[in-house]
Amino acid sequence: MSEPMTQHYREILLGVGENPAREGLLDTPKRAAKAMQFLCNGYQKTLAEIVNGALFESDNDEMVIVREIELYSLCEHHLLPFIGKAHVAYIPTGKVLGLSKVARIVDMYARRLQIQENLTRQIAEAIQQVTGAAGVAVVIEAQHMCMMMRGVEKQNSVMSTSVMLGAFRESQNTRSEFLQLIGRK
Missing domain, CATH: 1.10.286.10 (GTP cyclohydrolase I, N-terminal domain)
Known part of the structure; x- marks a missing residue:
């Protein structure tokens, strides 16, 4: 300490x-x-350490989704928590990522001073970098204490952010399937 x-x-x-x-x-x-x-222990971690070789050969080329990954982060503007859930999907191209690694990637970036918009992009780009996926989608829904405890004091507001890469950005059908599977149509 x-x-x-x-x-x-x-x-x-x-x-x-x-x-x-x-x-x-x-x-x-x-x-x-x-x-x-x-x-803030995410600063002491790297993507290579998190993945730790847990990338496995697979013929699967269908969407892989990990839903409702709880996350806890600190707003970089007020140092107050924001708490929510991440939904992460990717379309493999010969390799799949160990299931727990998706959650660990979310945690690594969430455990840094953040804004939700950047956090969403960092997770998507990390999954893309590690897997070489045909597409990656990340949606985060979170409540921000900086908006609930101070300022406008809105207790029921939820911020949603999304980043769509590759097939999720290029294909409305792929994006719609993802959003439907996470219950956000």
Whole structure:
């Protein structure tokens, strides 16, 4: 754990008018620093480490979908969480990716300071890069605490973003099949 980060959290407590020497806050700077390091651990991972050779020969050339992958990220503008689900699909061209690797790729990019639009694109491009797929589609639906807890305070708003690459972008039928299979027609 980073001592400078711990010290910064002490300064934040002072900045909001709290006493970091108060019993309930004695270890808060250390815990907050440790939590932030965990929430941003995607910076310590690489795509090669995540995939770790889990790419397997396959004759399958039909759509592969992993739905409702929960994700937790931090808004890069306010450092507040956004929480949601990713739906990821790809059309293999001779190789399929180990199932857990799709979720791990989502986590790697989500565990960085983000905006949802960029997160969606990063996941799609990573899946494309790793698999060489004929097409990749990613839809993310998330609720943003920066919009719920502050600002406009809209509790029921959900942001949806999508990135369609290759066959998903070029073929309305392929895109429609994906959206129907994830229940978003």
